[in-house]
Amino acid sequence: MSDITLEPPTNVADADYDASLAAIRRAVREFEGCRPAELDVLAGDLDQLARMSDKLAAGRVEIAVFGEISTGKSAVINALLGEQKAAVNVRGGWTKDVWHASWSSAGYVLPGFGASELVLVDTPGLNEVDGAARGEMAHAAADQADLVLFVTDSDLNEIEYRALTELAASHKPLILVLNKSDLYRPQELEDLLAQFRGPRLAKLVSPENVVTTAADPREVEYVIESANGSTRSEWRKPAPKVEELRLRILEMLQADGKSLLALNAAMFAADKTDRMHALRVQLREAEANRVIWSFAVTKSLAVAINPVAVADVLGGMAVDATMIVTLGRIYGIPISRKNAHTLAISIAKSAGLVSVFEAVVSWASSALKALTGGLSTAISQVPQGAAAGYGSYIVGQAARFYFQHGASWGDEGAKHVVSQILANTDKKSVIEQLKDEIRGKISRNVHAESK
Ligand SMILES: Nc1nc2c(ncn2[C@@H]2O[C@H](COP(=O)(O)OP(=O)(O)OP(=O)(O)O)[C@@H](O)[C@H]2O)c(=O)[nH]1
Ligand SMILES: [Mg+2]
Structure with a gap:
């Protein structure tokens, strides 16, 4: 046996982070020096680059919730937050804008940052009628995010499969969330999960990153029996079930939150600067x-x-x-x-x-x-x-x-x-x-x- 002990790779995340921050700041400076006529055209991209630089410097982790309309994206955000911040509605296309909610109750702090922030980003549904521009907004939010929760409420259709493939191709860390689990019988749920964790999707999302939730379960009828033997029924909403998702998110962040942030910023900056x-x-x-x-x-x-x-x-x-x-x-x-x-x-x-x-x-x-x-x-x-x-x-x-x-x-x-x-x-x-x-x-x- 060799008596050489390998140094544990301690500061890999820190080195990635420092290199990424330096690269993105360099890119911002380079483009800020453009002539006014060029700046006019590049302003939007430059803003996004500057925003990404600020995000990285502040240690702000963004988790985008992404998927088709009415799959329960906003409901997932509310359930994770533990409060009704996002508007949830049975009518599809309810969320019209990308918006951010601070998720301080998660209690996660990025190593080395006293006051890092965890942010949940709600996005409009993908296949909204006349919603091409909103679809773009959703894609842009996912591009910037460090982690994407891809929410679906059934087996994936063609649009969802394509969107998931694109995200995976850009090496975006993904969690596939099968929401509305309360609507499925146990066997159906098992079959769907087997499908999601099967070989076709394993290339896109690793099986341990497939989770089920019931973010806003349907009310169920409870039959209440009183002492005298009479019964009455009452409709009650069960508590949301998002614990498996919450734990999976925190595990991923705990394992390599800082690297995720650094890698995401570096890839975003590389794409943006190529485009610019x-x-x-x-x-x-x-x-x-x-x-x-x-x-x-x-x-x-x-x-x-x-x-x-x-x-x-x-x-x-x-x-x-x-x-x-x-x-x-x-x-x-x-x-x-x-x-x-x-x-x-x-x-x-x-x-x-x-x-x-x-x-x-x-x-x-x-x-x-x-x-x-x-x-x-x-x-x-x-x-x-x-x-x-x-x-x-x-x-x-x-x-x-x-x-x-x-x-x-x-x-x-x-x-x-x-x-x-x-x-x-x-x-x-x-x-x-x-x-x-x-x-x-x-x-x-x-x-x-x-x-
Ligand atoms: N049964 C059941 N219904 C749910 C669940 N989550 C959401 N819903 C319902 O699904 C509908 C859509 O929920 P939203 O959270 O608004 O869905 P969304 O994906 O944000 O929709 P858009 O913003 O329109 O794209 C609402 O009627 C919710 O009550 C769930 O876990 N179980
Ligand atoms: Mg919504």
Whole structure:
């Protein structure tokens, strides 16, 4: 036998917890630093992330009660609380909002937290008529929760089975609650439990996490016999039966409450930040494309209307440098004008665009001599304008790639990136669109001038 004694894994939960809190706080800080236009779109997600961060810091454990309408979710909450806090009604779709009830009577405190809070979260029923939005709310509440009580009152139907599968796939700790047990005969209840603890569901919920309750049992008729032998009957409501559920919840929390909380926050934050990153990428793409197009049009017009502006290659690149500075701002990567200029020229060189620019410049010098003034003459300069605009468009696309990749050309270098962009760009169509833009703008201006 080895005489090495293994250290008990004491602080695993604490380490998980600290790492999770640090990660979620980092994510909140990262997204708080977004530009206002991005924050507008990400505000909802950021709120949820900040809420999760607060929840974790405070040690607030949330238990969401989830399931189809009228299965007795609100009644389960009342029975656990020991008071009638939630509205219970025979009419389905009674609970319209997600709401939270503090479950202090459970007496559970998260290790290391003097004042942690246990919260029961009531949610609207899943298959409520016209309740798609409420179903979403219920799903969102379950996503945030550390533990989900999945309440049903019969064998699972298709919707319930799918919802349970989704929760299990997201590794959410689950307790499957078969409520209204008072309505079943003992044999029926046994059969149902065997079904729930059987192989089909064991993949989703472990058998020890299947419990039965009677949260709001139906009144039963008691026959009372008086001393003189006469009898009368009285309808009484039996006390709710939720003890098995209460114990199971507390056992799970006792075993690894802190880890559950940490794991849940970490997974929630990972999903949220993935989603937020993807959204931010989309926003940036859309904005960058708008910027590139508007600079390409500006360049086209500048060349078509006023060749003086581009009388040398460097002058022509000034518009592109401004575009690159603007793109850098979109991607949160500041770049000086001087560096933007250098970048524009190096992209233009990689793309073989310098010759395009030089051609435009040499044309511009001769156009200058022939220029008689007036916007109407610009009509004949449309092709040169569009060619110059196309150059800016390519410079813009390459710069976008560069910023998208954190100011890097990646392993294959600038030349490769630029040639990919050229290969994937429909030059003819870009030039045609630019021509349309120039003609449109010029004819509007000519029209205005002649007034
Ligand atoms: N017999 C019996 N009836 C119950 C039990 N639990 C709840 N009920 C009844 O089932 C009906 C629905 O209960 P609720 O608690 O409102 O159900 P819910 O799941 O919250 O419903 P929604 O909020 O509409 O989705 C009510 O009439 C309750 O009295 C139970 O354990 N046994
Ligand atoms: Mg309810």
